[in-house]
Amino acid sequence: MARINMEQLHTFLAVVRLxxxxxxxVALNVTQPAVTARIKNxxxxxxxxxxxxxxxxxxxxKRGELLLSHAEKFEYLSQQVEKDVVDPAGVEDHLRLGVSETVAQSWLPDLVFRLHALYPKLEIEFNVDISINLRAGLLNREIxxxxxxxxxxxxxxxxIELPGIDLGWYAAADAPECRDASAYLTRPVLTYARNTRPYRELxxxxxxxxxxxxxxxxxxxLSACFRLVEADLGVGALPRVLAQDYVAAGRIREFDPGWVPSPLRFSASYLGEPKSHLVETAAKQAFEVAVAYQGDKNA
Structure with missing residues (x-):
């Protein structure tokens, strides 16, 4: 009799759960015929x-129900082996990473570098999108x-909640000076996409x-927002960590109307079931990288 393998049980559990x-x-990143064949085998x-x-x-x-209870036990044991025994350098896997543009333009390269150092054979696929789409992709197991x-x-x-990212008000470097900085806000205000929390709050x-x-x-x-501010086509409420280089180059300048929107709050979010030591590790690495990046920028 042929032996059952973890790939078949993993596929079986995915079909049951989803x-x-x-x-x-979609969740397993394979074709539908491949899933059907594994279940049939x-x-x-x-x-x-x-x-x-x-x-x-x-x-x-009824027999499927019996297999489910055993498959979940095997899955748990497999996860423990991956966590406690397997050398990360030997892990060959695929990580689908979804990030907002703010992260993509700031510390995403540092995160990818760290993950490749931990898992040299890891294949990382990343998608940059607005948060509402990333949330949907996560819940649909596409991320x-x-x-x-x-x-x-x-x-x-x-x-895992990440450090907040402060926003600031920016105008073109050669924009006319205003005695009252709040007067800048009568100009077009460039900011995040319409169906986002920062847009609604602003x-x-x-x-x-x-x-x-x-x-x-x-x-x-966000790149377009910075370019439009630089061209003096409006002012922007934009992340300070991304604005620093533009300010240093003399392309835009910060102004103070007496208030700023609250900091952006990001999280590294992943599905709790089935557990994945790789994904949990990547989320923890994201936290460490975000903290280090903020420290470097504030130094």
């Missing part, structure tokens, strides 16, 4: 059907680790302090 072959294939080895297949989906049979404006308030998600603050006539120009690209 409710079907398609979602399991597993059923042939055990000489029984594990799922009742209906028009509404796949439901475990393993999301570094986004968080935390993600879902029972299935574990969050809009409320501007309506309260400047009035509903204020002009907000949201953008999904």
């Amino acid at each position: 409710g079907g072959v398609r979602k399991a294939a 597993l059923e042939e080895m055990l000489a029984c059907e594990l799922f009742d297949r209906t028009a509404t989906g796949m439901k475990l049979t 393993d680790l999301a570094i986004l404006l968080g935390p993600v308030s879902e029972f299935s998600v574990d969050n 809009k409320e603050l501007l309506f309260e302090r400047v009035g509903p006539a204020v002009s907000l120009f949201p953008s999904t690209s």
